[in-house]
Amino acid sequence: MSTSTDWPSLASLLARLPDFNPDAVPVAQARELLADWVAPRVQARSMLVQAEALGRVLARDVVARLDLPPCDNAAMDGYALRHADLKPEGDTTLPVAGRTLAGDPPATLPPGQAWRIMTGAPMPAGADTVVMQEHVQRRTNDTAPHDTRAQPDTGTHPQETITLPAGQKPGQNVRRRGEDIRTGQTALPAGRILSPMDLGVAASQGIVDLPVFGPLKVGVFSTGNELVQSGQPLAAGQIHDSNRPTLLALARNRGFEAIDLGWLPDDPAILTKALASSIDQVDVLLTTGGAAGGDADLLWHVLSQPMHHQGMALPTEAHAWKLKLRPGRPLVIGRIGQTPVFGLPGNPVAALLSFLFVIDAALQKMAGITAPRPLPRIRARAGTAIRKRPGRQELLRVTLCYHESDDLPVAMPAGSQSSAQLRSVAEADGIAVLPEDQGPVAEGDRLDVVPLHGLL
Numbered sequence: 001m002s003t004s005t006d007w008p009s010l011a012s013l014l015a016r017l018p019d020f021n022p023d024a025v026p027v028a029q030a031r032e033l034l035a036d037w038v039a040p041r042v043q044a045r046s047m048l049v050q051a052e053a054l055g056r057v058l059a060r061d062v063v064a065r066l067d068l069p070p071c072d073n074a075a076m077d078g079y080a081l082r083h084a085d086l087k088p089e090g091d092t093t094l095p096v097a098g099r100t101l102a103g104d105p106p107a108t109l110p111p112g113q114a115w116r117i118m119t120g121a122p123m124p125a126g127a128d129t130v131v132m133q134e135h136v137q138r139r140t141n142d143t144a145p146h147d148t149r150a151q152p153d154t155g156t157h158p159q160e161t162i163t164l165p166a167g168q169k170p171g172q173n174v175r176r177r178g179e180d181i182r183t184g185q186t187a188l189p190a191g192r193i194l195s196p197m198d199l200g201v202a203a204s205q206g207i208v209d210l211p212v213f214g215p216l217k218v219g220v221f222s223t224g225n226e227l228v229q230s231g232q233p234l235a236a237g238q239i240h241d242s243n244r245p246t247l248l249a250l251a252r253n254r255g256f257e258a259i260d261l262g263w264l265p266d267d268p269a270i271l272t273k274a275l276a277s278s279i280d281q282v283d284v285l286l287t288t289g290g291a292a293g294g295d296a297d298l299l300w301h302v303l304s305q306p307m308h309h310q311g312m313a314l315p316t317e318a319h320a321w322k323l324k325l326r327p328g329r330p331l332v333i334g335r336i337g338q339t340p341v342f343g344l345p346g347n348p349v350a351a352l353l354s355f356l357f358v359i360d361a362a363l364q365k366m367a368g369i370t371a372p373r374p375l376p377r378i379r380a381r382a383g384t385a386i387r388k389r390p391g392r393q394e395l396l397r398v399t400l401c402y403h404e405s406d407d408l409p410v411a412m413p414a415g416s417q418s419s420a421q422l423r424s425v426a427e428a429d430g431i432a433v434l435p436e437d438q439g440p441v442a443e444g445d446r447l448d449v450v451p452l453h454g455l456l
């Protein structure tokens with residue numbers, strides 16, 4: 001948890017935007033404002049061996065301590081030679097003076113000769129070019145030329161000669177020292193989510209331990225008198241709480257530490273006490289429900305009042321926004337002390353999509369990620385006409401069909417688009433993003449789709 005006290009209020013950020021309208025916030029503006037507002041909250045607290053660092057955020061630059069490759073070496077199995085020894089026209093025949101395998105120390109090439117060399121083996125001193133074995137004719141002890149691909153190499157080369165045609169390029173098939181990574185260069189910049197490729201880069205530098213940030217602690221509350229934990233029986237008017245498990249799984253899936261803070265009734269005193277006392281355990285608080293301003297929607301009111309915890313006054317801040325987004329219109333943003341609070345809408349699809357499309361960039365920044373990854377997008381064609389009015393961004397659940405005859409996958413709306421119905425998201429392949437200024441979509445129009453598989 002941060003101990004910083006200089007974190008600005010969201011109100012101070014908004015004060016710089018005279019045209020900001022909390023009742024009609026464009027999605028991109030909401031996402032950027034929230035990401036601007038929050039500060040990184042994680043500390044570099046562990047050195048992890050590579051295998052455990054996958055998916056964690058790199059806390060410091062990894063600076064190369066080795067040139068890669070460490071020496072000039074062959075990119076192909078064949079023969080190393082001096083390009084200057086080749087005739088400009090016609091064939092050149094050169095005796096083969098020796099052989100270097102990958103892992104051998106570098107040899108020295110005598111003038112006017114060639115050197116058998118394998119991929120990855122260090123270039124002999126004096127050689128500057130490698131000719132692939134497929135492009136030479138080999139002769140041993142005056143026997144007929146043989147096909148080098150067909151015959152295993154015995155390692156001894158009595159009076160071996162090679163003949164090769166003109167037209168070889170100087171320096172061909174040679175990997176230069178440091179051409180991949182140079183000593184002193186930033187091999188991996190801080191603030192990235194470590195991928196399998198990054199772990200390979202670190203390993204290639206001989207690095208075992210990587211400095212990573214501790215995971216962002218994301219606490220999740222659900223609110224609403226109607227909710228019952230799954231596993232418990234339902235009374236009339238009650239439903240099972242599906243948002244908390246969904247959001248906890250989403251947070252975990254994004255690499256955060258998901259902290260289940262349980263359920264809260266629509267009771268201001270209980271909400272206040274629970275929210276205030278939770279901030280010791282988390283870096284950021286998510287709640288669902290009570291964001292839209294109905295009679296039992298208390299979150300904004302609760303966050304507008306000063307709070308106390310363990311005898312300490314905690315400054316609070318509360319904003320209620322309506323986004324130009326469907327689903328996902330209402331959003332409460334607040335803070336308790338130094339902890340940001342994101343009050344996501346209660347409708348299950350709205351809660352899920354608000355997480356992904358609105359607050360994810362802010363969470364990534366808090367987690368120490370310097371260049372938040374945008375959601376992946378693919379192009380598709382609308383498989384049917386879609387009703388849409390300009391004025392708000394719509395997120396449409398779609399299935400994708402791939403037909404050989406089509407240049408792009410075809411997107412069809414997947415079942416109900418109601419923000420209360422989670423099952424159609426579970427069935428969807430992706431979320432089509434219909435931009436704010438978009439009008440009706442005609443069949444065959446291009447659509448941007450965020451694929452869900454692999455993301456969730």
Ligand SMILES: Nc1nc2c(c(=O)[nH]1)N[C@H]1C(S)=C(S)[C@@H](COP(=O)(O)OP(=O)(O)OC[C@H]3O[C@@H](n4cnc5c(N)ncnc54)[C@H](O)[C@@H]3O)O[C@H]1N2
Binds near residue numbers: 348350
């Ligand atoms: N007069 C208005 N009514 C509504 C508006 C509005 O702007 N003016 N916005 C609508 C939109 S859009 C949404 S989204 C919802 C969001 O409302 P709240 O965030 O206040 O959420 P609740 O009212 O508490 O619940 C809405 C809905 O979701 C169900 N729910 C809540 N929590 C859970 C949970 N953990 N698991 C499963 N389902 C949950 C709840 O039972 C309600 O059915 O407001 C619209 N109304």
Ligand code: MOO
Binds near residue numbers: 330345347419
């Ligand atoms: O935004 Mo509400 O998000 O439609 O369901």
